[in-house]
Amino acid sequence: MLRTFHKGGIHPPESKLSAHKPIQVLPVPGTVAILLSQHMGAPAKVIVNKGDEVKTGQIIARGEGFLSGNIHSSVSGKVSRIEEVQDVSGYRRQAVFIDVAGDEWEDGINLDTNLDKEIRYDGPEILKRITEAGIVGMGGATFPTHVKLTVPRGKKAECLVINGVECEPYLTSDHALMLEKGEEIMVGIQLLKKALQVNKAYIGIENNKPDAIEKMRDLASALDGIEVFALQVKYPQGGEKQLIKAITGREVPSGGLPVDVGVVAFNVGTVFAVYEAVQKNKPLIDRIVTVTGKAVKNPSNFIARIGTSISDLIEAAGGMPENAGKVISGGPMMGKALSGTNIPVVKGTSGILILAEEESTRLKTQPCIRCAKCVTVCPMGLEPYLLMTLSERSLFDRLETEHVMDCIECGSCSYTCPASRPLLDFIRLGKSNVGKIIRTRKK
Amino acid sequence: MSRLLTVSPSPHIASDQSVEKLMQGVVISLIPAFLVTLYVFGLGALIITTISVITCVLAELTIQKYMMKTEVRIHDGSAIVTGLLLAFNLPSNLPWWMVVLGAVFAIGIGKMTYGGLGNNPFNPALVGRVFLLISFPVQMTSWPLPVESRMQYLDAATGATPLGILKEAVRNGESLPDVMNQIPDHMQLFLGQMGGSLGEISALALVLGFFWLLYKRILTWHIPVFTVATVFVFTGILWLANPDKNATPLFHILTGGLMLGAIYMATDLVTSPMTKTGMIIYAAGIGIITVVIRVFGAYPEGVSFAILIMNAFVPLINKYIKPKRFGEEVKHG
Ligand code: SF4
Ligand code: SF4
Numbered sequence: 001m002l003r004t005f006h007k008g009g010i011h012p013p014e015s016k017l018s019a020h021k022p023i024q025v026l027p028v029p030g031t032v033a034i035l036l037s038q039h040m041g042a043p044a045k046v047i048v049n050k051g052d053e054v055k056t057g058q059i060i061a062r063g064e065g066f067l068s069g070n071i072h073s074s075v076s077g078k079v080s081r082i083e084e085v086q087d088v089s090g091y092r093r094q095a096v097f098i099d100v101a102g103d104e105w106e107d108g109i110n111l112d113t114n115l116d117k118e119i120r121y122d123g124p125e126i127l128k129r130i131t132e133a134g135i136v137g138m139g140g141a142t143f144p145t146h147v148k149l150t151v152p153r154g155k156k157a158e159c160l161v162i163n164g165v166e167c168e169p170y171l172t173s174d175h176a177l178m179l180e181k182g183e184e185i186m187v188g189i190q191l192l193k194k195a196l197q198v199n200k201a202y203i204g205i206e207n208n209k210p211d212a213i214e215k216m217r218d219l220a221s222a223l224d225g226i227e228v229f230a231l232q233v234k235y236p237q238g239g240e241k242q243l244i245k246a247i248t249g250r251e252v253p254s255g256g257l258p259v260d261v262g263v264v265a266f267n268v269g270t271v272f273a274v275y276e277a278v279q280k281n282k283p284l285i286d287r288i289v290t291v292t293g294k295a296v297k298n299p300s301n302f303i304a305r306i307g308t309s310i311s312d313l314i315e316a317a318g319g320m321p322e323n324a325g326k327v328i329s330g331g332p333m334m335g336k337a338l339s340g341t342n343i344p345v346v347k348g349t350s351g352i353l354i355l356a357e358e359e360s361t362r363l364k365t366q367p368c369i370r371c372a373k374c375v376t377v378c379p380m381g382l383e384p385y386l387l388m389t390l391s392e393r394s395l396f397d398r399l400e401t402e403h404v405m406d407c408i409e410c411g412s413c414s415y416t417c418p419a420s421r422p423l424l425d426f427i428r429l430g431k432s433n434v435g436k437i438i439r440t441r442k443k
Numbered sequence: 444m445s446r447l448l449t450v451s452p453s454p455h456i457a458s459d460q461s462v463e464k465l466m467q468g469v470v471i472s473l474i475p476a477f478l479v480t481l482y483v484f485g486l487g488a489l490i491i492t493t494i495s496v497i498t499c500v501l502a503e504l505t506i507q508k509y510m511m512k513t514e515v516r517i518h519d520g521s522a523i524v525t526g527l528l529l530a531f532n533l534p535s536n537l538p539w540w541m542v543v544l545g546a547v548f549a550i551g552i553g554k555m556t557y558g559g560l561g562n563n564p565f566n567p568a569l570v571g572r573v574f575l576l577i578s579f580p581v582q583m584t585s586w587p588l589p590v591e592s593r594m595q596y597l598d599a600a601t602g603a604t605p606l607g608i609l610k611e612a613v614r615n616g617e618s619l620p621d622v623m624n625q626i627p628d629h630m631q632l633f634l635g636q637m638g639g640s641l642g643e644i645s646a647l648a649l650v651l652g653f654f655w656l657l658y659k660r661i662l663t664w665h666i667p668v669f670t671v672a673t674v675f676v677f678t679g680i681l682w683l684a685n686p687d688k689n690a691t692p693l694f695h696i697l698t699g700g701l702m703l704g705a706i707y708m709a710t711d712l713v714t715s716p717m718t719k720t721g722m723i724i725y726a727a728g729i730g731i732i733t734v735v736i737r738v739f740g741a742y743p744e745g746v747s748f749a750i751l752i753m754n755a756f757v758p759l760i761n762k763y764i765k766p767k768r769f770g771e772e773v774k775h776g
Contacts, residue, residue: 254770326449332456360449367561371712381768411454418460
């Protein structure tokens, strides 16, 4: 029996069009726009000025404050301006614009691609290098990695869970990474184990990627304390809590963190970034982005510099299809729809999905027929139909006691509803209101 | 970019489920039972079903268009399902105008007064049926003989149902094993060779429909299985205690409206609970009340009443029986 999580979950069509496409290096663009907020917390403090010459890998903004992270230049050239640009959420945020000239790297960054297996640093040094490199969760949550590695007092990390699930339909960047950079990921896992002082690491991969499972198993068999689990295909298994449950059977408590049950979890993309940061001294300045969609000419996996415009990526995959109706940053279940394509790639951009016009419109909302399907599929054991009603009526106290804050916004409820009810839209609204109420109460 | 892109919140894809498809699935699942009833009750079955479905749809259309002045939603198919299920709960020789009354009542009072699909607390078809049962008790409890009178409608020869024979016998103090000789054996009951309402006669056909509903994921197994199991266990205990006065549990689950009720009436999405535990409590309640009415009550049959009574408890069940949340308690695996 393959492992999986047991509460709720759905099986959307996988549509992994770009699976088994090799990772192509996207040419360095003419200009980049590097956003100062590419992580959960406050924007990083910019330390370059207009007109400055920068090198690839040079730090241009410092993460100050709790959930912040350093930002580096992904190209070499001249800072042309520092101004606002639209980000994937549609907000305008500060970004450093750089006109590219050549590709000259900062000193000390090792550019060769040889596998470096030697673990030569101790835990604190590994953590320091990760902090310096500005690594955040690459699965999309963009939680700063160094914060995750700093286990709160009184808690103890017992094992590492590595997320190679990629349960979002269409996306294949983690799959491609495991196939091509499996060796590096293994080194990265050893580094993280050392930094956290744990002996066990478990890699979870869904069973629709047998080649990745085989490859990772092969590599893990030569190492101590790394185990690969093939998981039954089910969305949202890539959700941190669901994955931890699937692999270890442990349930992160409501409102709690994985470390409450002794687990720290990382995405395989993050692990690869850790490898590069620690072994090659390379900060996080590029990432793998899947560009995909049924109407896209060449669905592909690219390695792109941070700050590259999304339109460049789409061009590289064969251009914007005639019948494009929606462009999404991320996957179809949790990604964000974009109003344009002149938006820069950030550390959390896992994919660009283009849906055709006919796939883009939502069906008309019908009355709830109380079929309970939304309740059945909710992986958090909530009652989406009820949360939506409460949110529509602004009954925020009830929403809180019905645990709206537990919702992980996976979208399984809206996906499933036969009456096409926009459950998650209203639940989000409710969450943001309840969140505000909770924050004012704390003050 | 010349073209405007659609911007909407996630998720950006949806399953291919729809209310229409759910209702279509239910209609398809009723085909075996309908074929059996056509074979057994013939003309009458055809007339009743046609009138019931047409009246339900027209009633919903009229009310939505002229009285509520809202969007007409008959295309969702729910009125067709109500019409079919109402017909399946009627005897095949019921005068046509009673069918019309029942259908109008089912849709008008049972469904639309509450605001239409999704808002009604009681199963509309059962509301219609019980209305007819109370208004026309004689016509609603005379049942054409199976097969032999299938070419007649109103003037079909009638006889009692197995449950009716049973009740009569108990009342007259006859010994059950003797009475059982007048009743079709279990195999005939299973196939549908008995008197009764249109759709309730063949357990086999209903179970086939149930499998289809499960396969199409329109239903889960909880309500039907627990309803039938509760009846089986409860009547089993009574039978073991006194086999002279009580029928076998198998007899009870194969006769009357139990299968139809458990599979199609109790499982109405709108009027049944939202959680699995809630469904089990609800189903057990239906089973117990059914047996109490059948064995101790005045009516030979009690499934409809049992379901309506439990429908009334559904809001309460939904309020107190919550799904188990993820991370409600810390689990260390
Ligand atoms: S899935 Fe949709 S129709 Fe069914 S109960 Fe939930 S909200 Fe209502
Ligand atoms: S979006 Fe929230 S409420 Fe809906 S299924 Fe996911 S966790 Fe449950």
